[in-house]
Amino acid sequence: MIPTILPTYSRAPMSFVKGEGSWLVEADGRRFLDLGAGIAVNALGHANPALVDALTEQAGALWHTSNLYQIPKQQELADLLTEHTFAYTVFFTNSGTESCELAVKMARKFWFDKGSPERTEIITFSGSFHGRSSAGIAAAGSEKMTKGFGPLLPGFVHLEFGDHDALEAAITANTAAILIEPVQGEGGIRPVPDQCLKGLRELCDEKGILLILDEVQCGVGRTGKLFAHEWAGIEPDIMMVAKGIGGGFPLGAVLATENAASGMTAGTHGSTYGGNPLGCAVGCAVMKVVADPEFLADVNRRAGLLRQKLEGLVASNPDVFEGVRGSGMMLGLLCRATNTDVVAAGYAEQVLTVPAADNVIRLLPPLNISDEELAEAVSRLDAAAKTVAAA
């Protein structure tokens, strides 16, 4: 008989009843060090007092009005986001996949309004992940995500990650945009080198097409800059955001330049819940912390520490690990053993990590995890690796 929860996930047996900073606690009091942070969502840890205060204050005042009316918290968050980024305008969503939907619509509408309705194609890359909606799976295009769900939304051109010649050749009079994650998350923590991002920006400018960045996983301080593309010194035309921006509350956003957003006039898009007062109150609280240069400097310092410790972990467990890759607090351990075995051995040591493609385990800890917790986490991973090696 089918479970009462649709069985689309194979879940680990743990069940948590409480979160405290970088820790998750089971009903019997067992504490797990959380290096997954809800897959890069709990950017400021669990039950962060500033976020709890923002949410409870808003919950006591007003939950929902719809976008038929002005929403002051939405304006406040849009002001914070536009002040700290390339963007001139923001649309709020509830998830990364909804941000993908709008990014695709916005790019197509841009060209339609410019008198080039044939420019509908969006170029994407192997190993990418942009969500589970029809546009999201068609954008990523992998068999794993699309098989059985056809007919797929047309208009996506899939290229090999890193093949520049193929990219140049794929841009035609029908191309609307290039869509890419600056650091692939689900794909196995694969950063796009800064030079390549610069090259992509130049190519888009030269060909007059839009650059859409998916920063759903790598944004909001995760790589040590507010947004990952800042490392390359470039700006996108459209950017997808979600996960960390809500710190655990479902919130996403699409940020855009005035030009790229020019087609999105009244009535062209909407959302019942997107940008509701609760989500935006939390989003403001998150932004006030993560946009602070001192906070980001500390994230970079801690990320350096973590990376150094992970290099040591790899060196002392050569049968289990092959290397470390990634950026900031978005790191991947490339495994020689089966990644899911390492993740499961971590559960026994009460440390949580997340598997990804390419036999990688992802480390996406809360950005404010302490130095002591990082040291403890790596020592637990070391114990897990010893178990896997001995098996």
Ligand SMILES: Cc1ncc(COP(=O)(O)O)c(C=O)c1O
């Ligand atoms: C890069 C990227 N884009 C989009 C998504 C989809 O986001 P959501 O699961 O919030 O719909 C994810 C989720 O993992 C992601 O990592």
